[in-house]
Amino acid sequence: MSPRSSPILVPPRYATPFVVRRKFQGILGKRRAEENLEVLTQAHAAYVGLKENASLIRGRGANVFTQWVGDPDALGSALLLRAVLKSLGAKEVRILTGSLGHPQNYKLVELANLTLHNPNAGRLRTGLHCMVDTSPPLGMTNTTGVDPVSEYFFVADHHADPADVEENCGLKKVKRVLLPFVGLEVGSTSAFMTVVAAAFEVLEQLTAAEKAAAALGIYTDTSALLHGATPLDFKMFEVLTRTEETQVILDELRDYRVPPEWHLYRAAAFRNQEVTGAVRVAPVGFVREEHRDVIAEVANELLRVEGTSIGIAIGVTTRGIEVSIRADSRLLEQDQQRIVRVIDYLLETAFPGVSGFKHDRQPPHRVEGGACVPLTPDQRAEWRLEARSRVAGNGPVLAHCKELARMLVAALHDLEALEPVEMDGLLSAVGAREKIPVDETPGRRKRSTASRGRKRANQS
C-alpha cells in the first residue's frame, strides 16, 4: 500500500467531546460517560455514520458476517447490529455464521431464536455487507472459507489493529470500508454495539433472551468481566441485565451442559500430551465440528498446570487441522516479552506459509491464538472424516496430531540451540524448579505436594 493513496478504511468523522457527552450522558450517567469518552466518540461516529447512510439501508437487505465459528460476542454483536439496521428500515438482515463449536453457543442460538445462514450460500447477493467481532477482508484467519466481498458497509471489531486491516484489505483488493470501527479499545464488541444500539433507542425492543445473548458476549470475552474489561463493558453488562427475566436466561446460558464426548477429548489430550520443561503440547485427535471449541479449552487447561509457560492443543475437525496456543511468560524471570517472539518463531517454523495463523498479543505476558490449516486432498481421502466419526480415538488422525506435536517440540529445541537466551526457562523449567528446596516456605511445600498429586492423576 502506498501511504499517499487514499485509505480503504474511510476515516470516521469524530464529534467534539461536548456533543459526545450530550448524546451518551443519559445512557451511561455523567461519570461513566466521562470515563469512556474515547470509545464513546467512536460509538457516536458509528451512530452518525449509520444515520447519515440510512438511505442506503432503507428497503435493502444486509449481511452481518461473523467469524466462521461463531462465539457469543460475535452473535450478540450481530443481533444488536440487526436491530439497529432494522430500525433504519432494512428489509432483511441475515446473520452469517458457518458453524458453532461449543454447546453454550447452541443454547444461545436456541434461546435467542437466531437463524444462522451459511456465509457463502446463505448471503443476500444484493445486501450491504457488514462484519462484527472480526475484521475484513473475509476469507482470512477466522473467516477462512468465506468468499470475499469488495465493499463493506459497516464493521465493528475489537481484535485487529487498524493498520493491519488496512494492509490486508489492500492485499485482497477490497475497495472500501465505509464505516470502519476496528481495533476498538473495549473488552468485547458486544459492549460497543450495545451502546450504539442504545443511541438508536432499540435496546428496549430486544427480547430478554437477545439481551442475555449480548450480555454473554461481554461476559465470555472478558472472562466474567475480569480480563481486559473496560468501564464500558461493565456498564453495558449492567444495562443489558437489568430485568430479572434477562438475568434468569443469562444464568441458564452460563450453566450450560456439555455432551459426554467433551471429556473424551480432555482425557485424550492429557493422556497424549508431550511435556518438555514448561511446554505442554496435547494431541486431541478427531473433534466433531460442533465440539471444536474444546481444543481451545484444552489449551487453556494446559496453561493452568503449574510450571507451564506454553500450552498447545492440536485437533482435527472436518474443516481442517485446528491448533490452539496459550502462552504466559510470568514464570520467565528476564525479558517476559520474548514469549511473543518464541510463539512467532514456532508458528513460522512448524506451519510455514499457512495463512490463517493469528494470535493476540496481550503484553506483557499473555499470548493467545489459534489457526485452522485446511486438510489436503490426500488427508481427506485417507481419513474419510464424517461428522459422526469416532471422536478422540486412536488411529491415523491422532497419529498425525502426535506428529505435529513432536514437530513443535523439535522446533523449540532448534530455537534453543540457535538462541539459548530466548528459550531460557522454557524447555528446562521443570528441572530448574526441582532444584528449589521444597521446604523454603510452608506455602511452597503445600503447592508442590498438590502438584505432584495432580500430575500422577493426569498421567494415569
Ligand SMILES: [Mn+2]
Ligand atoms: Mn470478541
